[in-house]
Amino acid sequence: xxxxxxQEELIDEFALFDDWMEKYEHLIxxxxxxxxxDPAFKTEEHIIKGCQSRVWLHATLDKEKVxxxxxxxxxxxxxxxxxxIRVFSGHSPEExxxxxxxxxxxxxxxxxLSPTRAxxxxxxxxxxxxxxxxxxAQQKN
Amino acid sequence: MALDVAQIRDDFPxxxxxxxxxxxxxxxxxxTSQKPQQVIDCIVDYYSRYNxxxxxxxxxxxxxxxxxxxxxxxxxQAHFNIGHSHEVILTxxxxxxxxxxxxxxxxxxxxxxxxxVSAMEHHSNIxxxxxxxxxxxxQMKVIPMLEDGTLDMEAYQALLSQSTKxxxxxxxxxxxxxxxxxxxxxxRAHEYGAAVLVDGAQACSHIKPDLxxxxxxxxxxxxxxxxxxxxxxxxxxxxxWLKRLPPYQGGGEMxxxxxxxKTTYADLPHKFEAGTPNIAGGIAFGAALDYLNGIGFEAxxxxxxxxxxxxxEELLKIPGLRIYGSSSERTSVISFNLxxxxxxxxxxxxxxxxxxxxxxxHCAQPVMDFYRIPGTVRASFAFYNTREEVDKLVEGVKKAxxxxx
Ligand SMILES: Cc1ncc(COP(=O)(O)O)c(C=O)c1O
Numbered sequence: 001x002x003x004x005x006x007q008e009e010l011i012d013e014f015a016l017f018d019d020w021m022e023k024y025e026h027l028i029x030x031x032x033x034x035x036x037x038d039p040a041f042k043t044e045e046h047i048i049k050g051c052q053s054r055v056w057l058h059a060t061l062d063k064e065k066v067x068x069x070x071x072x073x074x075x076x077x078x079x080x081x082x083x084x085i086r087v088f089s090g091h092s093p094e095e096x097x098x099x100x101x102x103x104x105x106x107x108x109x110x111x112x113l114s115p116t117r118a119x120x121x122x123x124x125x126x127x128x129x130x131x132x133x134x135x136x137a138q139q140k141n
Numbered sequence: 142m143a144l145d146v147a148q149i150r151d152d153f154p155x156x157x158x159x160x161x162x163x164x165x166x167x168x169x170x171x172x173t174s175q176k177p178q179q180v181i182d183c184i185v186d187y188y189s190r191y192n193x194x195x196x197x198x199x200x201x202x203x204x205x206x207x208x209x210x211x212x213x214x215x216x217x218q219a220h221f222n223i224g225h226s227h228e229v230i231l232t233x234x235x236x237x238x239x240x241x242x243x244x245x246x247x248x249x250x251x252x253x254x255x256x257x258v259s260a261m262e263h264h265s266n267i268x269x270x271x272x273x274x275x276x277x278x279x280q281m282k283v284i285p286m287l288e289d290g291t292l293d294m295e296a297y298q299a300l301l302s303q304s305t306k307x308x309x310x311x312x313x314x315x316x317x318x319x320x321x322x323x324x325x326x327x328x329r330a331h332e333y334g335a336a337v338l339v340d341g342a343q344a345c346s347h348i349k350p351d352l353x354x355x356x357x358x359x360x361x362x363x364x365x366x367x368x369x370x371x372x373x374x375x376x377x378x379x380x381x382w383l384k385r386l387p388p389y390q391g392g393g394e395m396x397x398x399x400x401x402x403k404t405t406y407a408d409l410p411h412k413f414e415a416g417t418p419n420i421a422g423g424i425a426f427g428a429a430l431d432y433l434n435g436i437g438f439e440a441x442x443x444x445x446x447x448x449x450x451x452x453x454e455e456l457l458k459i460p461g462l463r464i465y466g467s468s469s470e471r472t473s474v475i476s477f478n479l480x481x482x483x484x485x486x487x488x489x490x491x492x493x494x495x496x497x498x499x500x501x502x503h504c505a506q507p508v509m510d511f512y513r514i515p516g517t518v519r520a521s522f523a524f525y526n527t528r529e530e531v532d533k534l535v536e537g538v539k540k541a542x543x544x545x546x
Pocket of ligand 1: 171172234235236237263265266311313314315340342343363
């Protein structure tokens with residue numbers, strides 16, 4: 001599936017829940033199933049500086065596709081990361097670099113996208129895109 | 142004198158709004174307080190009726206504005222029982238006041254001098270002193286804290302010496318709500334000839350400090366924590382200290398005479414008030430003090446103590462909930478965590494329920510390091526909060542616990 005299709009899938013999935021509690025419960029479940037980052041990468045170097053919860057992100061290039069793994073010490077943050085990984089991981093650097101993230105708003109988690117929220121999500125998306133750009137540059141060389 | 146909360150709540154228009162479809166429960170008062178209509182009206186009135194620059198105009202508006210601003214300074218003076226009105230420097234807030242003093246001490250401190258800072262300081266009462274130490278070669282020593290969230294007074298006594306030039310401590314810790322024994326700390330510091338700066342940012346919404354009786358050398362606070370606007374605050378300094386310290390910023394208002402060769406500085410307090418100040422803010426600061434004094438600090442303290450006790454009791458019934466800081470001398474701040482749950486997650490769920498709390502390290506990272514936690518959830522109560530709101534908090538925390546574990 002393309003990034004856009006995966007986003008549609010998530011939008012449909014979250015549309016099943018009509019109140020915020022169910023949405024959050026689903027998000028928390030997704031967080032629990034997050035493909036965990038190799039502990040070896042849970043280092044300062046892989047931390048995304050957010051104000052409150054800590055987020056670790058690691059990326060590798062496997063057969064021209066970017067594979068992301070991540071973790072966080074806050075479970076809601078982990079849920080959001082799981083959503084992002086499901087959408088971005090396994091795609092080419094070009095696709096990731098160009099993808100938009102409006103679907104977060106559509107599925108009703110807009111508050112987490114606010115740059116004032118200091119939870120590192122915005123920096124997390126930025127970091128994922130930076131990885132993609134770096135891999136793109138590598139491929140060109 | 143019991144306090145009529147229903148009537149008080151009517152003074153605060155923001156308390157009528159909803160958040161995420163729920164009535165707002167505002168429990169982040171330690172970060173900033175809400176503003177009563179009286180203070181809001183005062184700002185509107187200034188801009189609608191007599192907005193003008195102060196201290197320099199011959200025209201009527203300027204004189205009215207100057208009188209209102211200077212009368213606010215007198216209200217601050219009276220409120221804190223300060224000897225002279227020129228010992229009241231109107232700043233942009235606590236952080237500004239601390240930086241002003243820290244900068245002034247650059248020419249006074251020498252290599253080998255020591256400054257003592259408490260382990261429970263807000264970052265704004267740590268960083269300016271670190272910068273001062275870098276500039277002067279003075280050394281910063283930390284007054285340690287104990288498990289119950291109080292300062293280790295024996296260690297404090299042992300740290301004091303003839304080399305101690307300055308002591309910095311907050312009157313009340315923003316992370317824990319502990320009221321520090323500042324009267325005792327000031328007396329002991331003075332025995333060694335050290336000056337004391339007290340950060341009153343958290344204190345002044347709960348208690349009315351008598352600065353003359355405390356004999357403190359410097360005291361700083363922010364109006365926004367006590368029902369006033371942001372961008373205005375107070376630095377009190379003893380006259381002899383304020384005369385000794387050099388000006389902080391150069392500019393208009395702070396001069397007596399300027400030629401390109403030499404400038405002579407204005408007298409106190411103007412020496413430290415360069416540029417056009419926050420005039421509306423200053424006047425509204427006075428209105429905020431009038432408002433609080435109208436309710437009365439004794440009534441406020443008594444009411445808030447009741448809320449604190451009730452909230453502590455109810456929260457502690459939740460299994461796995463730990464409260465940090467258990468000093469018997471505390472204000473209405475509860476810093477807590479749920480076992481194995483990140484404070485950020487709890488705050489997010491509470492926000493969904495319309496409950497505003499602070500989560501994180503509260504700009505007091507050393508306190509979090511002391512307890513080896515990433516942060517806490519902090520509920521801080523004001524005199525306009527109610528028992529029903531405490532109940533909503535407790536229900537919210539239970540709901541968060543259920544969802545997150
Ligand atoms: C103890 C303490 N000191 C200093 C400050 C900083 O105050 P301001 O940001 O108003 O300058 C705060 C504000 O949170 C505080 O709680």
